[in-house]
Amino acid sequence: MNSNYEIVVGLEVHAELSTETKIFCGCKNKFGSEVNTNVCPVCMGLPGTLPVLNEQVVEYAIKMGHALNCKINGTTKHDRKNYFYPDLPKAYQISQFDIPLCENGYLDVLVGDNVKRIGVTRIHIEEDAGKLIHDDKMGGTLADYNRCGVPLIEIVSEPDIRSADEAKAYLDTIHTTLLYLGISDAKMQEGSVRCDVNVSVRPAGSQEFGTRVEMKNVNSFSAAHRAITYEAARQIKVLEAGGEILQETRRWDDVKGVNVLLRSKEDAQDYRYFPDPDLLTFTVPQEKIDELKASIPELPVAKTMRYMADYKLSRADSELLALNKNTAGFFEAVIATGKCEPKSVSNWILGDIYKVLNERRCEITDLALTAENLAEMISLIEKKTISNAAGKTVLEVILDADKDPNEIIKEKGLAQVSDTGALNAIVEKVLANNEKAVADFKNGKTNVVGFLVGQCMKESRGKGNPAMLKDMVVAAIESM
Template identity: 45%
Template sequence: MRGNQMEFEAVIGLEVHAQLTTQTKMFCSCSTKFGNPPNTQVCPVCMGLPGVLPVINKKAVEYALRLALALGCKINFVSVMARKNYFYPDLPKGYQISQYELPIAEGGAVEIEINGQKKKINLVRIHMEEDAGKLIHDEKQPYSYVDFNRAGVPLLEIVSKPEISSPEEAVAYLKTLRRIVRYLGICDGNMEEGSLRCDANVSVRPKGSTKFGTKVELKNMNSFKHVERALSYEIKRQIGLLLEGKEIIQETRLYDEATQTTHPMRGKEEAHDYCYFPDPDLIEIQLEEELIENVKTELPELPHVKKQRFLQTYGLTPYEVDILIEEKSLADFFEETVKLYNNPKAISNFMLTEVLRYLNRDGKDIYETNLTSQNLAQLLQLVEKGLISMTIAKQVFPEVYEKGIEPKKIIEERGLIQESSEDKLKSVCEEVLKENPKEVEKYKAGKKGIIGFFVGQVLKKTQGKANPKIVNKILTELLEK
């Protein structure tokens, strides 16, 4: 980052809030289901009414341990829930139950990769807390409504060290973390619904300096695009102020997507402003070695490990592997299919084109559809055996995907078996060449690639039933005469 002969660098630390996929809230039995009518999932405990006593959700503790173990954190066998005191309309108790001095885990790291280069981003801590409610602003009236359904939903806050150097690294870190929590099954990672949210602390300093600049906290970022744009703008804003000899104010700023700028929200609080103290209604959390070992044995293969295994085992490109392992379910489905039909490349090619096209169209997980690994394997085996062409396979696939019908059955009922008889195909090839004299002259003039055009025309005339290899052979023989 250059300006007036001075070069600056950004220093970024992220605080990521991951909403846990437990069935009930952090300290009560209310449902955590998203999207129900406002204020229908509340009780005296999550509303903070006088005289109620919270009870910690054991499953939330286990989920916290999953992430801590996956990221190589130091587990604290004793941790404490604390009250974080501040007033906000969607915080019914007037304080949030969180952790401060004794969190459940410390240290650990997230390894990111950008353009083939790996970098380790170390963590400060992972701690448990409860979510606040949600304010809904009326665009037509000067009113705001409060929905307390989200109040008390379990959260993990993952705090990184200020070791992120650019908006691109920040996005890579977030994407990596999102993939990990989804693999672990502890968070759905849906940023639009707010189940994965991010605050950023960002400052700039002269390149090579070891002294931190004045940090600014950024809030209101609910997508990877927002994070990248907000950080990019804020870095430029701070560099501009320094070049003008102005002071950077430590504050909290909001990102405005409409203008792609940040603007002040409030002065930045420090830890002492929240008056943390241990929650007197909750006893300290004491972990047993047996529980930690049980959680450890249940950890799935993590994305970075799966990536290396896929590269070594299946002979796929890094690009293919990155897409296949993005969702654990997609990677699992791929491997199920490989067990039935040992052709990883063919399966990968079909999944990354046809299968993903329909999954993206429907916004579904692959296991939410009627597609089975048995049917996909059978479809691709029919292509390999020459019984159908890939063109026919793609025509048949929608019914296989949507209705779960066996490919062989569709092909037999519709009479789609591939035509491989040279005698029958030769007349069609001759017809195509006769109808396209100009293209024939181009071929004879040295433009050999045009044979693909002729093959396409033959397939069109035979409604995709012609065997492309046989057609290519016949056309080559006819054109070379």
Template identity: 50%
Template sequence: MEFTPVIGLEVHAQLKTRTKIFCGCSTAFGAPPNTHTCPVCLGMPGVLPVLNKKVVDYTIKMALATHCAVQPESRFARKNYFYPDLPKGYQISQYELPIATNGYLDIEVEGRSLRIGITRIHMEEDAGKLIHDPDRPISRVDLNRTGTPLMEIVSEPDIRSPEAAGEYLRRLRAILRYLDISDGNMEEGSFRCDANISIMPEGSTVFGTRTEVKNLNSFKHVEKALYYEIARQKEILLDGGQVAQETRLWQPDKGQTVSMRGKEDAHDYRYFPDPDLLPLVVDDAWVDRMRAQMPELPAQRQARYIADYGLSSADAKVLTGSRELSDYFEACLTEFDQPKTVANWIMGDLLGLLNAKGVEIENTPVSPENLAGLLKLLDADVISGKIAKTVFEAMAATGQPAKTIVAEKGLVQVSDTSAIDPVVDAVIAGHPNEADRYRGGQKKLMGFFVGQVMKQTRGKANPKVVNEILRKKLG
């Protein structure tokens, strides 16, 4: 029996505000434990929360970017549960009346366009963090993160493959970073995902029992965990068993999920409106102010790159995958206006370099100005393509501009026929058999002769000139 996966994702994005959602404590990452706290976020008796307006601004922007309807009135609720990192014994969130509903995000997977519905977007506060002692059965509580503003984005169960789930998450993260409302750093926990997964017989419309998978801190882990869960649930059903509704933990080192606890339903949290916070009223003027501040988003940039620069859909998708990479591409174009050439070098040599070094584009050792300078020299035939690769490596190692490296290393391309002629004569004379075969019709040997000349000139000869001279001399 074949099964169809049914996947819904709950994404928590930490917002880039300087202070917490209901108090003035700093949200900076990496401070000593329990130093960014106050009576409000510690849940001391008698304190009152005050909503951070910037959190609402950011959430409205995300709602607009994902085609959600911004609700004129929303409410905060108390989500009640007991855990050591939750000092109040409840989390302030939104439940029945979230700030945004009924949106969608279009993604592309294996050449197919898919629309993933977004059920809701709501605001809430983060909990603290437990630090487990590796040597003793002791856990410590750090409440610095308590009260940090989160935006939760809940998808419809429209996702049907792990690959689609990964692409949806990448697109969401890109939008958050384009809007500059979240840094989307999964390692620091500012972009977190819980996956709800079930399977149903192919052709059925009745969803199966779902499990929730937590501890998914990379796109790769999300996809691997979903593949594992699909296989696990399929095996249970084929053996005549029933999938338990539960929360499971992904163990990346073992490549498997393990049972964590029974899955809670909404009524288990005993939601009720927070009596300390008034209903949030968002009028049209507020929404219009946020709409006026919206930047060009990834899908819009991708369409522009295809229409204006003649790039393929695949290339435009790569270049708009992050705001930083897209900005780098456009910075190069201001210096060297040949989009396809710039795109090829960025997606080939530059991204290859960054992947090898394990760094992001914002930490690239080759600036946009330096890459454009290299491409100008290549375009003007000052250097050859082979030398350009060498210069690129030197730029990455030293940070120097291409012009300086070419001058210091004497890498200027030789186009003078009087200097190339004797080298060509020597190569032909040294390979008489190959010359006869070429003249006998084996024209592919031209590449051999060009390679020999380039070798003799240490890559400095202009390949175009070399080809012309060889064609004349070989007949």
């Protein structure tokens, strides 16, 4: 990137809310149904029909507002955004114009090792449009209205983002926040989270914004990163060549990695917003707003920071643990037993347990594993009652059965042998059988001790305490 320029990015994220029903009618809010089966006269926009607002949509949106530190407008309304398109059955979208439900917030995101605060201009609620299926065989386009009226929140950021990496971090954080709050499935591949990207560039050090270009059809967060990188480079090239950036809308083509002009400023639509006369003003009582605020859990970025500070975990591990609400909750439950070191818990969760979750494509809460059992197992390792290897054997059992690790150890005879007499006999036997290694050690090749301990472990059928064995092997050779 040309360091003479600074990139300025603003993002508009649309997220579908995971309510039971649509925003203005009782049809199911469900992805993947057969075409035109989750429809009724209201969401099909039949003459004479009227919208009735779903209260859950309002509550979910307020939760997001609280999570993004917004001011909540408890008295607000809906407005119509008028334009013609065949996926919009009423020829207007019911949205919010001058009084969004939430406004003036911010989101802290982690970029590298730094926390970056990105302003959130507003969050408003609106209805989704239908889907158009392009079908050459039919000689036209097919319209499926199942998605019409699915509730959306639109989250608009301030132009505070200064790089593609920051944009990616912001989007990832929005994504995990939606999941944490349980208000959206946030599945990119199903289109339940989408974003529009506004990009401009300006000479480094300049206070004024450059002309911004809006990009549509950015269908994933990694695509957002590519699209921003491409568009910033395009604008810089134009400027370097003495050209001028035009205010326009461009369409991102992620396959080709380029964008093309969709419409210029002159073609900008006049949406003729006005208050929807079918929906009156609505008010959310302050007690309700406060109650929703109290229900907001600690969010991923805060958790990451806390794990780093309190548990001395690495940034990467902290973020990984905090990423998933269930995983983070489980991690914290294990720590709360006070039985074991956070670092060990983190290693077990992000190591062996993560592997299982990936294999089974499930959540940690889907396992029979309890925080109590995992804590006990780890503490037994820390107390050297069992070896790490024995721990893995115990884990295999407790993943799928709520069973006391101590019992498993007994049943399987996994307890480490720490009896000096028994271990001495093993050490003597191993040293006697490995004269060459002993000689190497004496000649300074001290790393053969690992080999010798391994032999001792083998002799003890895995039950020897490896730390004790190591000390004893060294002591025995030195006293020879």
